[in-house]
Amino acid sequence: MAKEPVATNLDGWLDAYADRTAELSVSEVRALFAVVSRPEVVSLAGGMPYVKALPQELLIKSFNTMMRDRGNLAMQYSGGQGDETLRDQIRELMALEGIKSSVEDITLTTGSQHGLELVAGLFLNPGDVVLAEGPSYVGALGIFKHYQAEISHIYTDDDGISPEALSERIATLSRAGKKIKFLYLVPNFANPSGVTLSKTRRAKVLEICRKNHILVLEDNPYGLLYFDKPTPNALRSLDEDGVIYFGSFSKILVPGFRVGYVLAPPAIRQKLVLAQESAILCPSAFSQMMISEYLANSDWQKQISTFRDVYKERRDAALAAMKQYLPKLSTTKPGGGFYLWVKLPEGIDSKAMLPVAVKNLVAYTPGTAFYGDGTGQDYLRICYSYPTPEDIRVGISRLASVINLQTELLDTFGTNDRKRGK
């Protein structure tokens, strides 16, 4: 008898993966970003800090001192909570945003991204709900989705997330029997929208979450990168029990060290450290001690001020180019941080348009990346932190040509509702 043909599958372990890996597939959009590394392309896509604004001598000096004084410790395993000296220095950093803290309650992590991952792992069961701004940070959404949480975006305007919309959504979800675990927020110069949650709304949002027993995850990588005036005090400064605060050195120093920190209520902190030890034993002592040395012996506040000046110049260049080349499009006007959030003409799909943009040597991040439900096609994120002001101008002029081409194409096929007077 002839043998039954057997299918070849290039993944012999397909039947063994956890259910939560179902969405881990390659994508065309991700593949397109490979082109961004070519020098011909102006990338307005990735949220990369302009590390050249940090004099390398500062880090070389920190490295030499650290190796001389603490080299053996830096090269060794360390505790799961992270270096105590750096934790103490972080208290000073957080005090700039009104936070009072104990060294005991700070945990150092491998970037704040890993902190988020650990906290998500502590709390999320499949089907739990995470509330988030609409739009929200793609890296956090990826973590929540990985833990099979449902993401519910709350209406967000120029003052940040709407307390009224938040209350309504909580009521709706609760009526439907949903378990809401977190409200995830980037309250300062949010990624991707660039908006800042107003002082008044901070208090209201905290009150709503407290009343409904919902933990607030306050992710604050950009707070110190304000251009004109400081941001309102951190949400954590107003609520010590209901907020887990995530900070990072990626934007105010460099991302290459991969050092972030989590300030959590004591009971949560205890579990967080155990989870970290279980996952990675300990975060990198080497990176922590480099940063500690840098904070101890450099004028880090002046360096943050330098970064502010660099990013302000680039924000201005981006807004000027938007006004010159795409005057009809609306964009947020951030008072700090890295991003513009741009509303596209009716009918244009930013994800579908990306290949044309890359062909025209400019890249951006499609709005769909920032929604857990696949919406956001009519928005795109421009990141102005890395390219020079001249490259930003060139990039946005190229983007304008691409948008015009797409508009023309939609007009041709009559799919542009505006043209049809709808």
Place this chain on the structure above:
Amino acid sequence: MATKKAVPLKIVVLAGGISHEREVSLKSGRRVADALIGFGANVVLREPDANLIANIKKDKPDVIFPVLHGATGEDGALRDVLDMVGVPYVGAFSSSARLAWDKSIAKVLISRAGLLTPASVTLPKETFRELDAQSVLTAVGNSLALPLVVKPARSGSAQGVTLVKKASELSRAMIDAFVYCDVAIVEKMVEGTELAISVIDLGAGPIALPAVEIVPTSGEFGYRERYTAGETNYFIPARLSKAISERAAKMAIQAHEALGLRHLSRIDLIVDKKGQPWFLEANVTPGLTETSLLPQAVTAAGYDLGEVYYSLCEAGLRARK
């Protein structure tokens, strides 16, 4: 087939580029380089960038293996440059690459060679701009019955390809295809068994490797299904009778020859329910990643990948233009 030499060939593998398929090309290039190094070749992996010509002069390769997908790599432009620099290379000469890379031209050549290819119309973007788009789409719908496949005339990895089952989906499909290329093809969909037949010619004439039957778990062989290991099942050889398999293999070789290709190609076919193969497209530089079809066919045929790639390089060296 090649044997290991005391003084191995020096081979530059070109991968990357600036097309939409850059990532696929980089993956393919690393795999080819690994296989060649495993066979004992002296390999340098290079980007086709501003330093290309200077690097070639510095590297002084015996032969170049271009693993560039998408424009420049497959449209003949880079091959013209290599001819000018005077370095032999693996794969089609520029003139043939140019014809095969454009699916609309390839289909004409295939028809002229007496081979079957699904009925189609080729529509540049300007056609819709100059004539009334909706009238043109209606005419398309009337001349080619649904379902249809809309694809960019010049693109790869299924980017910009849409299966259109309802007339109302045609506008969006055209727009998505025009994102990748100013010319789109609307092709009648032939239902049947989807095959990829790799053709290699190591000097004794083109031979067809075992046909790879493609069965994506989602039902469509898009970008995700092509490059995520596990999302597609393959049957090698395809679940076809011996006679039909031979017929398909013969068509693949005829298509390779009709398009004037050399050394390697991948011919994508569909075999309809009556056992008739139809030509869909030819790939001048087939994907050579860990999930790609040509390497699977080479392995299924019992060959060693490094040996085959090395033999292709030797063929390239022998066939200096």
